[in-house]
Amino acid sequence: MLKASITMTPLKWRQLLAIAVFFPCLALPFSADSREQTPADAAPAASPQQTPTEKPITPPPSAQAQPSAPPGTPKPPPAGVQVARPGAAYESATVLRVTTRLVMLDVVAADSHGHAVLDLEAKDFSVLEDGKSQKVRAFGFQHPVAETPKFTKQSLPANVFTNIPQFRLNSSLNVILLDALNTPLTSQSYVRQKMLHYIETMSTDSPTAVYTLGQKLRMVQDFTTDPNILKEAVKKAGGRASALLDNPVSGEETELYPPGFFDSLPDQAQAALQSFEAERTSFQTDLRVRYTMDALQSIAHWLSGYQGRKNLIWISEAFPLSISPDATVSSNTEFGAERNYGDDIAKTAAMLTDSQIAIYPIDARGLSTSGIFSASSSGGDRFGHRITGGPQLGNALSLESNNLTATHGAMDLLAERTGGKAYYNRNDLDKAVRDGVSDGSSYYMLGMASSARYRSK
Structure with a gap:
């Protein structure tokens, strides 16, 4: 059986002590950082009053899969939700603009005796714009009807005035x-x-x-x-x-x-x-x-x-x-x-x-x-x-x-x-x-x- 003996001088003792002090200090920051990144460490410590039958609360799987953010960092938005950046104006790459102009024309139709013609239809009219025929998209006829019941005016109390029209609105x-x-x-x-x-x-x-x-x-x-x-x-x-x-x-x-x-x-x-x-x-x-x-x-x-x-x-x-x-x-x-x-x-x-x-x-x-x-x-x-x-x-x-x-x-x-x-x-x-x-x-x-x-x- 082989035996070895090491003789320690005072100088060697001082070198060994310095190495022992240096390595624990070097490992301390890594240990703190690893504790911050560990979700289990972020959980609150068990109360001294906790009984042996109580189990610590386990975070949901999504929380276990994602590391916790450092203090002061806002939480990331849920998946599929886009958050606008503060101060950034919304810009769209595509602008869709549609302009529609409906031109209304009133036409008086009279016969050779000057009497109004009352039985025309939209197909009887031809509308031209710059020499090109245009489709009649709206059509109506206004004519006073003798059988229309007489308009009843609203009676107002004394010293009361109104701007409500006191006549039939569909009249010319x-x-x-x-x-x-x-x-x-x-x-x-x-x-x-x-x-x-x-x-x-x-x-x-x-x-x-x-x-x-x-x-x-x-x-x-x-x-x-x-x-x-x-x-x-x-x-x-x-x-x-x-x-x-x-x-x-x-x-x-x-x-x-x-x-x-x-x-x-x-x-x-x-x-x-x-x-x-x-x-x-x-x-x-x-x-x-x-x-x-x-x-x-x-x-x-x-x-x-x-x-x-x-x-x-x-x-x-x-x-x-x-x-x-x-x-x-x-x-x-x-x-x-x-x-x-x-x-x-x-x-x-x-x-x-x-x-x-x-x-x-x-x-x-x-x-x-x-x-x-x-x-x-x-x-x-x-x-x-x-x-x-x-x-x-x-x-x-x-x-x-x-x-x-x-x-x-x-x-x-x-x-x-x-x-x-x-x-x-x-x-x-x-x-x-x-x-x-x-x-x-x-x-x-x-x-x-x-x-x-x-x-x-």
Whole structure:
């Protein structure tokens, strides 16, 4: 049996002691880290009061399979749940945008006698856009029914007001615009007389509002079917003299200069005076057109919230579509007062059409005659020339005829662009109002999905 002996010197004892101290210190961090990663160690220690029969609580298998997170670390979300990062905006790789525009058109169909056609179907209409046929995706027909029970108004206590419509909502709406800006006082009086006669015989199921136009647009009466209320509104409108008419009483041309004054001037002064009067007339007409177009655009904005077709009955002497030099202007006169209001009328007509408003202009003059033969005429023009006959009479009659034709042209343009109808050269203004209301009360509604590509300007 082999035996070995080791002799330990003091130096060797010190080396062995240093090694024994070093290795336990080196193993301490690894031991702490391994304890933190062990789920069993994270369980609370058993209470000293625990009996031998009690078993420690075993964590579920999912907890045993996953190591516990260090302190302060948030728990991971459940499987299948995506958590948005704080401060990170949601970004999608795909953007799906679908735009659908349903264009609604109201169509009035009448026979050769002017009576409404009531038995058309969607297949009877052809809708074109940029020359291409479009499918009618929505179809409806609006027509007043005589058998409809009378609308019962809501009775309110004293000092209680409401904005609930006091009429049948599926009825076509009518707005009567009494134009005092472009109409002299004598014609305004005649218009009020005819309007009162119309209200006495109007249908009780036609909601009607009354507006007046001076230098401002005013609503005298909101929509109502009560004839008594409408009568009071027309009487309340009264007559207002227009500051933009040379003769606000009769509207006829008046002498602005004494007889013989113009002829006594040299040719250069006559040309300057003619140019001044033409520019003054054009400036007044510019203001009348601007005020009138602004009023019609305001009405289009106000009525845009009402669904369906609206009929605007505009009773006025209106304004000329254009202003051009006449035969009385000297050849050496620099005429800078020429005007054409076609673009302004087209812009306003587009706004009225977008709001489903059809305008029915009615000439307040009735059947027009030449003012030269009127009893109130002075027998001269604005420059004091006596119109006795011959070329002077021919020029005066031609000037009146041209102005009247230009005024009716403006009425026709507005009516055609909005789907209405112009009435002039007739004295039965009350019947003209009734025809306009009846024409706009029966119409077809067509809807199509526009394929045009609209771009914001």
